[in-house]
Amino acid sequence: MMEKKRRPLPGSISTPTAAEATAAPVKERRRRRSGSPPAATTAPETMTAITAPVATDVRTRVLTARHPDRDKAQNTHQVQIEVDEEFATEVAADAARPIEQILKETHDYASVGDPVRMYLSEISRHALLTTLQEVSLAEELHAGLAAASRLRWADLTDAERATLEQLVQKGNAARWRLVQSNLRLVVSIARRYLSRGISFLDLIQEGNIGLLRAVEKYDETLGFRFSTYATWWIRQAVSRAIADQSHTIRIPVHVTENINRQTRLQYQFMQELGRKGTPEEIARAMEFLSVEDSAAIEAAHASGQALPPALEQRWQRAAARVRELARASEEPMSLESPVGSDNNSYLGDFIEDNGMLGPADETNRQLLREQMRDVLAALTDRERRVLEMRFGLNDGISRTLEEVGLEFGVTRERIRQIEAKALRKLRHPMRSRRLRDYLSS
Structure with a gap:
């Protein structure tokens, strides 16, 4: 845990400690990185490493970026990154293994085609970096960013401009060296997210986006290896891609x-x-x-x-x-999914449709329609039509007395009388007996 710098009391004379003297170049480098002109009142940004408990027993440190000289309202907005050092060490060791071994293990879990083989063979050409190399490249990258900022706003001579342009070129080269040397780290992390609904190559591409983000955000003064810091950004990019793309119905x-x-x-x-x-x-x-x-x-x-x-x-x-x-979390299944090795049957062929009637029920319904047609033949045309509309005998839609009255151009009371008269006719034993068996069943 890094100790937070204390400000001296008003009126006191403070002597710089060894740590503060060592931190002075870091402050100046951060000032150049931000592109701001030198000023005595500019306070450096301090980074505090905080140990935070988590649900699982994994050693995790939360990095919190604070800006002391900003007002309190702005200072409440902090960026926190949980650095899982145990997981980062594991994936870094995995990425350092021979590419042939990684390829063999990946083939056991995913269909590795020629594009994946070519990609893994290509990234294996880039050697892994040491700690000193990571720090040196990060410093060159930040110097290039600061130089690019000065080129945009500062009034420079030709010599100064040429010097800054060289720093920008070195910064760009350092950026791509950091990226290329850690592409195997992305593969190591992406392998842990196989069978999540996204192809292996797509997982690698999403992880590479997180790697680019980590290169831009990395601060070598925190004491972390770059792989430890980049692991968080890579995992976040891959997890977001799975959440957005792996499900047929997107889950937040x-x-x-x-x-x-x-x-x-x-x-x-x-x-x-x-x-x-x-x-x-x-x-x-x-x-x-x-x-x-x-x-x-x-x-x-x-x-x-x-x-x-x-x-x-x-x-x-x-x-x-x-x-x-x-x-x-349940995945929907397509009714067109093939079943069996011959692929001649589909899942929908074996799912019962509860809305469909069986052969016996369909026969009874057809007989009931015929009996109803014979019974209604004893009514007048108007009485039959009124009953059909009131009870939905043709289309299954029952209509009110008022709706039927509008259809016939009479009042709802008149429709009620016609309906009552028709029902009395149907209640005659000679007619009701023919339908009683269907009602009981």
């Missing part, structure tokens, strides 16, 4: 992050307890409940007491969120 990024958390927790439950966690357990582990509610649940379980109704209701609401995440 924050929901995808919760789904991934739920998947990791289920894996932990299987490793530690030998079973999947219940929705209630997952809800507590994902902190869908407040700290007070979780403590109250723990205390109630320890004492064997029942939970208060209000607390039980909040817990069930949190468990319902877990069930919704599980449903959201």
Whole structure:
């Protein structure tokens, strides 16, 4: 953890320490990088490394960028990056292995075609960087950015302009050296996201975008290796791409992050307890409940007491969120998906349509239509049409007395009288007997 610099008290004389003297060139380099002219009142940007607890037992440091001389309203907006050093070390070691071994292992999980083989063979030509090389290249990159900024706004002589242009060229070369030497890191991370609905090459391309972002943001003065810092940006780019592109129905990024958390927790439950966690357990582990509610649940379980109704209701609401995440993570299946090795059958051929009638029911319906037609033949044409419209015998749409009256040009009372007269005729035993068996069935 880096100690935050303290300002001297008003009126006191401060003597620069060894750390402050060492940091002076860093401050000047940052000033040049930002492109601002030298000024005595310009305070440097300080970077503080903060150790923050996380849900899993992984050592994670959160980098927070603060600007002391900005007002408090602006200072509340901070950029935090969780640097998972354990994971970064793992993927960096994986990227340093021979490319043939990586290719063989990748072939076990994905269909590796000629484009992937060619790409992996090409990036294997670029050697990995040492720590000193990373720091040197980062300094050249930042010097080039500062020079490019001065070229835009400063009034320069021809000699100064030529010098700055050389710095810009060296900065661009340093940028691409950093990128090319870490392309294998992207492959190592992308391999961990196979079978997520995106091809291996697309995962690599999205990770390369994150790598470019990391090169622009990297600060060598923090004490991190570049691979440790870039891992966060690469994982973020790949995760966002999976959230945006892998599902037929797009799932918001924050929901995808919760789904991934739920998947990791289920894996932990299987490793530690030998079973999947219940929705209630997952809800507590994902902190869908407040700290007070979780403590109250723990205390109630320890004492064997029942939970208060209000607390039980909040817990069930949190468990319902877990069930919704599980449903959201389900992938839709196409009814045109082939089934079997011959590919002559499709999934839709084996799914029952509950809206379709069986042969026996369809026969009974056809016989009922014929009997209804014979029974209605005893009515006048107007009575038959009124009953057909009122009960939807033809199109299944029942109409009101007023709608039928408008159709015939009479009042709704007159339609009611015609309907009652027609129904009395149908209730005659000679006619009703023919339909009674269908009504009972």
